[in-house]
Amino acid sequence: MAKVYATGRRKTSISKVWLEVGTGELTINGQSLDAWLGGHEAIKKRVMQPLEVTKQETSVNIVVKTLGGGYSAQADAVRHGISRALVAYDEHFRAVLKPYGLLTRDARSVERKKYGRRKARKSGQFSKR
Template sequence: MATAQQNYGTGRRKTCRARVYLKKGTGNIIINDKTLEEYFGGRKAAHMIVRQPLEILGVTNRFDVTVNVGGSGPMGQAGAIRHGITRALIQYDEEDATGSEGTSGGTQSFRQILRKAGYVTRDSREVERKKVGFRKARKVEQYSKR
């Protein structure tokens, strides 16, 4: 009994971590045992962000995506899921290319296309910590001369 090929990618954004499993299928996206629409509700921006890597490659209906995600908020999670899907797609493409004696000269690899779109690089911005004596990270009480 042969098991289906499954690719893995870890995505990170802010304080969020997403474990993404990618396998051939019909285009279902399951996040923490819920569908994409159930998990993010009416947040159309989050739906769009999660689907971006699949849409840019034109493979939305070729893969089933299963995600375990935690930490941060909904938009941070969407960014982490996008990053994880990107990494899993790159892993799939590299394994596929080595199996078929490399990519042909005329086609671009998934990595090149996703890199050009800006999805491969992790967004490293995080919340700055609050400093002692300040109201917030940088906000200081107004100085009073008299």
């Protein structure tokens, strides 16, 4: 089977995911998962969740290119991209991934700053006189 491509997004991060039959290698921005994320075990677990749920940890090779945002948002974008790539690879995975919410794009993003405010919602201290 040829390579399968999918895109994952979260906040301002975008991940481009290529999935093919292989031995379970995961390369993110030219690095292994451990080199890319360092000691963030909980975030590594979040990235690997779609593969663990579908039991594909050792049967597919994944190459990811990610950009924008911070490492946590990038990790969630990678998770979304891997989930979508697995569904494109085999449609039966949709029924497995859907209950975990892995196919839903997390639409939360930073609210824009409003004029007259210090931040999006924070205002200056009220003065009665």
